[in-house]
Amino acid sequence: MKKNQLFSVLMASALLVSVGEASVYAAAGPGSGKTPTVKTSAKAAVKVKEGVKAWTVNGAQTTFKTVDAGGYKLYSISQLAASLGASIANESGSLVLKDRAGLHTIKLKAGSKSYSLDGEKRNFTTAPTVSGGKLYVELSAIVYGLGGELFGSPLQILGAARPQGEFDTLHWAADGTVLANLEGETAQVYKFAANPGSYGLFSSDERASDFSVSADRRYGAFTDETGLLYVIDLTSGAVKPLGTDTATKTDLTWSADGTSIYYIQGDKQEKISQISVDTGTVKELLADKVENKSELRISADGKRAVYIVNITGSAKNDADSTEDSLTIDYSKAGEQLYQLDLATKDAKPAALTTSDDNKLYPEILADGTVVYLSADPEGKTANALKTVKPDGTAANIALDIEVTWAQAAGGGIIASGTAADGTSRIYSVPVSGSAQELFRTKADISEVSVSADGGKLAVITGGKLVEIENGKAVQLTR
Structure with missing residues (x-):
């Protein structure tokens, strides 16, 4: 055998863990009480630095075992699978992961950068690495491959990626979820919980699109x-x-x-x-x-x-x-x-009125006052909120925005519009007292919906669905 051929064989033996040298014994799914282990020869073991890394996974704090291999942090595959609700099994010398819904399948081998996702060939940046009898893999490849997402700032892991697309026609349900239509050729109404990644198809009935x-x-x-x-x-x-x-x-x-x-x-x-x-x-x-x-x-x-x-x-x-x-x-x-x-x-x-302005979004407040959005038909003056008392007395509501939408909530009015600096803002306007700013963004606000108690908002801003509570905004779609 020539020297260069011998060198190639030795390098392959040192870097790769073959099926004969490493066997992964894994549970068929999470929650079984069994932890995947790897048996490997001393010759195939790779020296790595072990550690831990904390992540928020589907809203819960989880600490993962990690290794630093080739300048890249890899994560315990058994812990990742369990946290994402995925199953693990050995099939013909390969390790097979499947998401909870059975929509995605990852096949990989210890020591090999090559793997398959739903039957298509892919490559890891760093090959899955064995340390201490455990297998460690790239975080992003596994999370996204199984239909999840790395989300937010600071980053957290979602077991199910947020849906992507343009949504509209927002409604709140009694259980605190938000219903929204995905724009497309067919009717699809989705139901969103407050946690990102917690959603599902609610209805595909064309009649119930609104x-x-x-x-x-x-x-x-x-x-x-x-x-x-x-x-x-x-x-x-x-x-x-x-x-x-x-x-x-x-x-x-x-x-x-x-x-x-x-x-x-x-x-x-x-x-x-x-x-x-x-x-x-x-x-x-x-x-x-x-x-x-x-x-x-x-x-x-x-x-x-x-x-x-x-x-x-x-x-x-x-x-x-x-x-x-x-x-x-x-x-x-x-x-x-x-x-x-x-x-x-x-x-x-x-x-109630005789004025020549256009009128939108009338609402009846508890004291009988009617509030509506007034718009100049010629566009010469900015839109504003106006009130009409039961006795016909009219007045304007002073806000620092050009109002584009309004809805009764919590005994008063929730209104949104655009300020002089170009920002979009949402205000709570009580029956008496000063208006309170609830939300501000540089993006356009095209739609707003208020929860039954008035404490939460669902907003379409920049084409994305956002839920707002106590000034905190959580983006529910991509």
Whole structure:
């Protein structure tokens, strides 16, 4: 044998741990009480520096055994598998790891940089190393290979990587989870817990891509293309029809006690009706033939409805109704707020506003005050929050942002918008007292949802879903 051939053989023997020299005896899965061990000859052992490293794994503190090999920190494979919920087994001389859901498989050998992930060939930066009868591997390759993620600052390990994509249509459920739609060709509603990586597919029902949520956050209501109303359980995802009425329904709004759902009815949004959640019985509340109603709100005591009417121009012509004489009067056109006394039989709607500003997001506060977002139709002045007292007294709410969204919460209002420095901010605005800043970011805020108690926010900012509590923001998607 030539000298260079002999040298190659000796080097291979020193650096690699062959299947014949090292056997890994591993449990079939985590929690079995067995720890994978490696038997290796003295000739194959590699001198390494042993140590420990603490990580937060799925919210729990875990200390891993480590070795420094070739300037790279490797981690105990048995500890990694157990913390990630993965199984370990020996198959034909290779060590095989599978994630809990059975979606990913890693096959590797001690001493070899080459490994496979879901059947595709990959390479470690540093080969898996044996020390003290234990096998040590690269952290990132194993975590990501098994569907996990290294996340946050400081870094922590997630057993399941956060979902990636654009999300919208946020809702809170009674169990403290957030429901959000993943944008795409098919309907996918995901449910997110507060811990990153804790999520799952909630619904793929196209009809339930958006819904109105009950005050207790237990149920959602939506209609299908025929106008039939459905209720979805926000815990189980179960869907059931409510009644048999197929009239067009928009602006679904739950009563505070969850016994009724109010809505605007008709192809021209000309009526207001309510349906019993228990019986499916429909009751017509208003049919004044005024079209283009929207943004229906019901007071907590159920005695008052507030809504917006989009008033269009009125046509005028002469007695002969000639085409040349036809004119459109836009002097009274615009959006106006109306209120309806639901406690008085045959009550007539009363106008709350006469101003020419556009009106969005009306809310009824506990004292009867109506708050809404006012927008200049010509864009000459910044958007602002305005209030209208039951007696018609109007006022502005002073905030250092141009308001883009508002919602009732905790007896007051949560509002978001853009400040003069370009930052996006969210404020809590009480019925009385000063506004309190809840969150600030340099990214755009496109959507906000408030938990039932008003203590948490779900926000779409920079295209990502973020949960905010006590000023602390946790990003739930990538």
